[in-house]
Amino acid sequence: MSAPSVVRSVAALRSQVRAWRGAGLRVGFVPTMGALHDGHLALVREAMARCERAMASIFVNPTQFAPHEDLSRYPRDEAGDLAKLASVGTHLAFLPTLAEMYPEGASTWVEVEGLSKGLCAERRPHHFRGMATVVTMLLNQAQADVAVFGEKDYQQLLIVRRLVRDLAIPTEIVGGRTVREGDGLAMSSRNLLLTPEHRRLAPTLHRVLTDTASELADGRLAAPVLHLATESLQKAGFRDVDYVELRDAETLAPLAAAGAHPARVLGAAFLGPVRLIDNVPVMSGSSEAPR
Amino acid sequence: MSAPSVVRSVAALRSQVRAWRGAGLRVGFVPTMGALHDGHLALVREAMARCERAMASIFVNPTQFAPHEDLSRYPRDEAGDLAKLASVGTHLAFLPTLAEMYPEGASTWVEVEGLSKGLCAERRPHHFRGMATVVTMLLNQAQADVAVFGEKDYQQLLIVRRLVRDLAIPTEIVGGRTVREGDGLAMSSRNLLLTPEHRRLAPTLHRVLTDTASELADGRLAAPVLHLATESLQKAGFRDVDYVELRDAETLAPLAAAGAHPARVLGAAFLGPVRLIDNVPVMSGSSEAPR
Numbered sequence: 001m002s003a004p005s006v007v008r009s010v011a012a013l014r015s016q017v018r019a020w021r022g023a024g025l026r027v028g029f030v031p032t033m034g035a036l037h038d039g040h041l042a043l044v045r046e047a048m049a050r051c052e053r054a055m056a057s058i059f060v061n062p063t064q065f066a067p068h069e070d071l072s073r074y075p076r077d078e079a080g081d082l083a084k085l086a087s088v089g090t091h092l093a094f095l096p097t098l099a100e101m102y103p104e105g106a107s108t109w110v111e112v113e114g115l116s117k118g119l120c121a122e123r124r125p126h127h128f129r130g131m132a133t134v135v136t137m138l139l140n141q142a143q144a145d146v147a148v149f150g151e152k153d154y155q156q157l158l159i160v161r162r163l164v165r166d167l168a169i170p171t172e173i174v175g176g177r178t179v180r181e182g183d184g185l186a187m188s189s190r191n192l193l194l195t196p197e198h199r200r201l202a203p204t205l206h207r208v209l210t211d212t213a214s215e216l217a218d219g220r221l222a223a224p225v226l227h228l229a230t231e232s233l234q235k236a237g238f239r240d241v242d243y244v245e246l247r248d249a250e251t252l253a254p255l256a257a258a259g260a261h262p263a264r265v266l267g268a269a270f271l272g273p274v275r276l277i278d279n280v281p282v283m284s285g286s287s288e289a290p291r
Numbered sequence: 292m293s294a295p296s297v298v299r300s301v302a303a304l305r306s307q308v309r310a311w312r313g314a315g316l317r318v319g320f321v322p323t324m325g326a327l328h329d330g331h332l333a334l335v336r337e338a339m340a341r342c343e344r345a346m347a348s349i350f351v352n353p354t355q356f357a358p359h360e361d362l363s364r365y366p367r368d369e370a371g372d373l374a375k376l377a378s379v380g381t382h383l384a385f386l387p388t389l390a391e392m393y394p395e396g397a398s399t400w401v402e403v404e405g406l407s408k409g410l411c412a413e414r415r416p417h418h419f420r421g422m423a424t425v426v427t428m429l430l431n432q433a434q435a436d437v438a439v440f441g442e443k444d445y446q447q448l449l450i451v452r453r454l455v456r457d458l459a460i461p462t463e464i465v466g467g468r469t470v471r472e473g474d475g476l477a478m479s480s481r482n483l484l485l486t487p488e489h490r491r492l493a494p495t496l497h498r499v500l501t502d503t504a505s506e507l508a509d510g511r512l513a514a515p516v517l518h519l520a521t522e523s524l525q526k527a528g529f530r531d532v533d534y535v536e537l538r539d540a541e542t543l544a545p546l547a548a549a550g551a552h553p554a555r556v557l558g559a560a561f562l563g564p565v566r567l568i569d570n571v572p573v574m575s576g577s578s579e580a581p582r
Contacts, residue, residue, distance in 0.1 A: 010459060105542075107404040108423075108457035114398045132399075133458075140431075140459040166399035167424075168301060168431040251396075 003086045004056075004093040010141045013094050017055075017143050026051035029144035029171070031135060034058040035075035035189035036084045039179040043148040044088050046176045050146050056085055057094040057138055059101060064130030070273070075192050094142070101137060110136045110167070112159045115252055119155050119266060120277065123242050131156060132163050139169050147171050152178040152186045154266060154279040158252060178278075180206065186278045198271035204236040205267055205278050212244065213265045213282045216258045222246040223256070233269050242268040242275070249281065258282045294377045295347075295384040301432045304385050308346075308434050317342035320435035320462070322426060325349040326366035326480035327375045330470040334439040335379050337467045341437050347376055348385040348429055350392060355421030361564070366483050385433070392428060401427045401458070403450045406543055410446050411559060411568065414533050422447060423454050430460050438462050443469040443477050445557060445570040449543060469569075471497065477569045489562035495527040496558055496569050503535065504556045504573045507549045513537040514547070524560050533559035533566070540572065549573045 007013050020027050028047025032040050040056070047054040058081055065071035078095065085093050109129055116128040139147060149157045161173045179187045184206040185199075194202060212229045216222055229244040246255045249262035266279040298304050311318050319338025323331050331347070338345040349372055356362035369386065376384050400420055407419040430438060440448045452464045470478045475497040476490075485493060503520045507513055520535040537546045540553035557570040 014461070103456065105405075105453070106457050107406065108454045109402045109404065110399065110458070111402065112399045114396075137457070137459050140461065143461065162396070163399045165394065166397050166428070167401070168428045170305070170431065170434065 002089075003082060004090045006082065006093050006095060008095050008097060009100060010096070013055075013092075013141055014143060016092060020053050021143075021145075025053050026146070027142075027144045028054045029139075029142045029147040030054070030056040031138045031147065031149070032056055032058055033060045033074065033189065034081050035077060035192065036081045037179075037187045037189065037191075039150060039152065039187035041084060041088050042179045043150055043176040044085065044090050046148045046174060047146060048089065050174065051144075053091045054089070055092040055094060055142065055144065056090055057096070057142070059094075059096055059134070059138070061101075061130060061134040062098070063102075063133060064127050066124060066126060069124070070190075070193070073193065075189055094138075096141075101134070109133050110163060112163050112166075115155065115159045115162055118254075119243060119245065119247070119252065120268060121155075123268070123275070128156070128159055132159055135160055136163060136167065136169065139164065139171050142171075144171050146174055148174045148176045150178060151175045152188065152278065154264060155252065158250070184210075186276075188276065190274050190276065193274045194271060198237075198274065201237045201271060202276060204233065205238070205269060205276055206280070208232050208236075209244070209265050209267050209278055209280045213280045216246060216263070216265065216282050217284050219257050219259060219284065221257055229267070233267070238269040238271060240270045242270075244269075246282070258284050260284075293380075294373060295381040297373065297384050297386060299386050299388060300391060301387070304346075304383070304432055305434060307383060311344050312434075312436075316344050317437070318433075318435045319345045319437040319439065320430075320433045321345070321347040321439050322429045323347055323349055324351045324365065324480065325372050326368060326483065327372045328470075328478045328480065328482075330441060330443065330478035332375060332379050333470045334441055334467040335376065335381050337439045337465060338437060339380065341465065342435075344382045345380070346383040346385060346433065346435065347381055348387070348433070350385075350387055350425070350429070352392075352421060352425040353389070354393075354424060355418050357415060357417060360415070361481075361484070364484065366480055387432075392425070400424050401454060403454050403457075406446065406450045406453055409545075410534060410536065410538070410543065410557060412446075414559070414566070419447070419450055423450055426451055427454060427458065427460065430455065430462050433462075435462050437465055439465045439467045441469060442466045443479065443569065445555065446543065449541070475501075477567075479567065481565055481567065484565045485562060489528075489565065492528045492562060493567060495524065496529070496560060496567055497571070499523050499527075500535070500556050500558050500569055500571045504571045507537060507554070507556065507573050508575050510548050510550060510575065512548055520558070524558070529560040529562060531561040533561075537573070549575050551575075 028051035030043045110132040183203040185203040230241045244267040249264040263282040268277040319342035321334045401423040474494040476494045521532045524532045535558040540555040554573040559568040
């Protein structure tokens with residue numbers, strides 16, 4: 001496949017999107033922070049299944065990292081990323097500079113209340129404000145018909161859906177399913193930071209969440225099951241377990257038990273300095289394995 | 292002139308704008324809270340001078356009023372407003388319902404730091420957050436080429452310019468000059484709430500601000516001049532004077548004296564329960580009267 005056109009300014013991005021849309025072509029968009037893996041490429045394929053043109057952005061957004069977090073360690077590989085985008089036929093790669101995204105005096109924040117509380121927000125209190133702000137910027141810059149966000153960052157996906165609806169951003173948000181390694185580990189750029197030993201332990205997170213979701217499928221009280229899940233992770237070698245929780249799949253309201261509404265089990269835990277997250281649906285009243 | 296088409300849903304608004312823009316017509320937009328006066332109509336004319344089609348919205352946004360403020364007293368006159376919009380040839384009036392603007396579970400806020408501090412934010416701490424949020428929604432809904440905001444609400448105008456730049460909203464923001472009554476009072480929907488006696492006193496605000504701006508044009512120290520201005524307003528019968536300040540016209544940074552950068556004198560004060568605001572430029576190194 002041919003390499004994507006690389007665009008670094010909003011003006012050039014908009015001019016290309018305008019030309020495509022003017023020619024009646026639908027445009028799909030996948031915002032990323034780079035360090036691409038098959039999970040990202042699946043999101044690009046999802047965009048291509050829905051649109052004639054697909055774009056990805058690569059921007060490691062500083063405002064969603066806290067000072068003590070891993071911004072400087074976050075993996076970066078522009079040439080490798082562009083080769084991967086080319087391999088699936090991505091038409092355009094948007095690689096804005098920091099100054100293009102945050103001009104001098106930038107001082108506007110987008111915040112989603114409610115959904116941005118709890119779960120990952122406990123450990124990362126300003127993370128979702130930075131994410132919501134940069135996603136609003138990227139969507140307004142791109143003016144795409146569709147944008148695809150991975151279900152692996154489930155709280156993020158719900159926040160994006162909410163802000164797009166609330167702020168009337170004219171782009172349809174699509175959730176892309178989580179792509180996993182052969183051993184079940186959810187693909188993540190952060191997996192590259194794991195030591196070989198931690199990499200061997202990492203799939204335990206998915207296995208524990210899946211087992212937990214299966215046990216909760218019959219509607220039993222969640223608290224003791226979630227408690228045991230946390231203990232299992234700690235015993236398996238996870239240093240800190242931020243949370244293992246049962247939540248409403250649409251509102252993220254905490255649930256005492258799975259019931260009529262779709263529910264999800266979400267977890268976050270550390271292996272050494274690396275924080276891994278994952279989530280799986282609860283298949284209530286069904287013996288089907290959660291994906 | 293013919294009456295504007297009245298549209299109450301975002302879908303209908305977008306469909307009309309898409310048709311116009313598809314036909315190569317530029318679209319100008321004037322967001323309002325209704326109770327229209329010649330100041331609003333001047334903004335519509337400004338939009339028409341720049342675009343082939345002009346739209347105005349009328350929506351009294353509850354989230355920019357505090358519980359103790361005058362939301363319920365805010366003047367409303369849909370038929371009169373539509374007649375006024377017709378009189379200047381407005382092509383479309385967007386009158387969304389509360390549910391169209393704030394669907395169930397709406398929980399997203401847009402905040403502009405810095406510019407939203409001080410001046411009117413002292414008295415109305417959440418006002419600009421509500422305003423910034425609804426303006427973001429309206430601009431995203433309208434997808435206009437140009438939107439016109441009055442200079443009379445000067446802090447608001449700067450906040451809107453900033454958020455539109457920071458969030459990459461693809462609409463050009465134009466400031467429309469303040470339209471005044473014959474006696475200098477800036478036109479405002481709130482003027483309708485003044486008693487006849489207070490209406491006679493009201494032009495004093497503009498006169499004091501204009502005199503203050505003239506005195507400060509030579510670069511003298513502002514503090515004593517601003518102090519005297521506050522006293523003049525109090526003596527004239529203004530119950531509370533929220534502020535009379537000299538600010539940088541672009542950043543709203545407080546200034547000790549007018550100098551090289553464009554500066555502005557801004558004031559806010561109460562006549563009975565009605566809070567009036569106004570502002571005028573400082574014409575440094577010129578004998579020209581501030582407008």
